[in-house]
Amino acid sequence: MNICVVGLNQLYDIQIDKVNKPDLPLARGDFSVEFGSAIVATFSILSLAKGLAFKSPPVLSAVVIWFLLGSAYSVDLPFLRWKKYPLLAAACILCVRALVINIAFFVHIQKYVLGRPIMFTKASIFGTTFMSFFVAVIALFKDIPDVDGDRHYGIQSFSVQLGQERIFWLCISMLLMAYGSAVVIGVSSQYPLNMMVTVFGHCMLASILWLRARGVDLKNNAALASFYMFIWNLFYAEYFLIPFVR
Numbered sequence: 001m002n003i004c005v006v007g008l009n010q011l012y013d014i015q016i017d018k019v020n021k022p023d024l025p026l027a028r029g030d031f032s033v034e035f036g037s038a039i040v041a042t043f044s045i046l047s048l049a050k051g052l053a054f055k056s057p058p059v060l061s062a063v064v065i066w067f068l069l070g071s072a073y074s075v076d077l078p079f080l081r082w083k084k085y086p087l088l089a090a091a092c093i094l095c096v097r098a099l100v101i102n103i104a105f106f107v108h109i110q111k112y113v114l115g116r117p118i119m120f121t122k123a124s125i126f127g128t129t130f131m132s133f134f135v136a137v138i139a140l141f142k143d144i145p146d147v148d149g150d151r152h153y154g155i156q157s158f159s160v161q162l163g164q165e166r167i168f169w170l171c172i173s174m175l176l177m178a179y180g181s182a183v184v185i186g187v188s189s190q191y192p193l194n195m196m197v198t199v200f201g202h203c204m205l206a207s208i209l210w211l212r213a214r215g216v217d218l219k220n221n222a223a224l225a226s227f228y229m230f231i232w233n234l235f236y237a238e239y240f241l242i243p244f245v246r
Contacts, residue, residue, distance in 0.1 A: 001047040001063045005070030007040040012074045012081075020145065020221075056112040062104035066096050086157055090139040098132040126185060127242040133178040134235050137171045141231060144168055145224040165218050172213045175234070179206035182241075189246055197244040205234055 010026050017027035025031040044067060051060035073082050073092045082088035106124050110116050143157035144164050159167045179202045186198030212230060217223045
């Protein structure tokens with residue numbers, strides 16, 4: 001479903017991507033629109049079919065909501081194309097990445113795989129809350145390298161409205177606050193090993209984030225795009241630490 005939604009966005013952003021991301025296959029002409037459409041259609045059908053095959057309402061609901069919000073974000077039809085509106089765009093990403101995926105998949109594993117009653121653990125609550133902060137940062141940061149194309153085509157992102165530097169440091173501050181909260185939660189653990197891993201792990205990631213952020217050239221869109229991918233690496237690294245929150 002992620003391939004479907006990202007592909008759908010690229011299909012509707014070809015002209016914008018020729019300015020912001022000229023190396024993408026549709027913008028560069030490596031893929032035709034027809035081939036791109038075939039990829040999106042194929043993966044949407046496969047994803048929905050797998051959601052049905054699992055016979056798990058949470059999994060099916062997750063992929064359906066992901067598809068609907070991903071379509072609303074990108075498709076250029078009346079009342080859609082929510083990416084033009086910063087709050088709606090952020091809400092789409094936050095709903096899917098922070099809430100739907102974490103909660104639906106947790107419920108699926110608890111009830112439909114392990115056969116346990118649905119009880120939200122400390123780790124699951126922490127993970128959903130922490131990822132909400134992280135995804136909010138991703139939703140803000142993704143537009144920082146794209147201000148030239150967005151401004152030209154009328155996409156009024158927060159970066160266009162408030163400036164790249166201001167949004168950049170807002171994102172860094174939000175991530176550092178999230179890491180600080182994680183350290184406080186880690187210190188409160190009754191299990192020494194879990195406490196050490198949670199505290200040390202989040203301190204290490206926060207330090208790497210701060211050191212790398214200080215070296216970013218905010219006038220270089222390529223450097224900003226690279227740092228955006230680094231934030232995704234931090235996002236996925238968090239999944240290694242969440243199980244230790246007890």
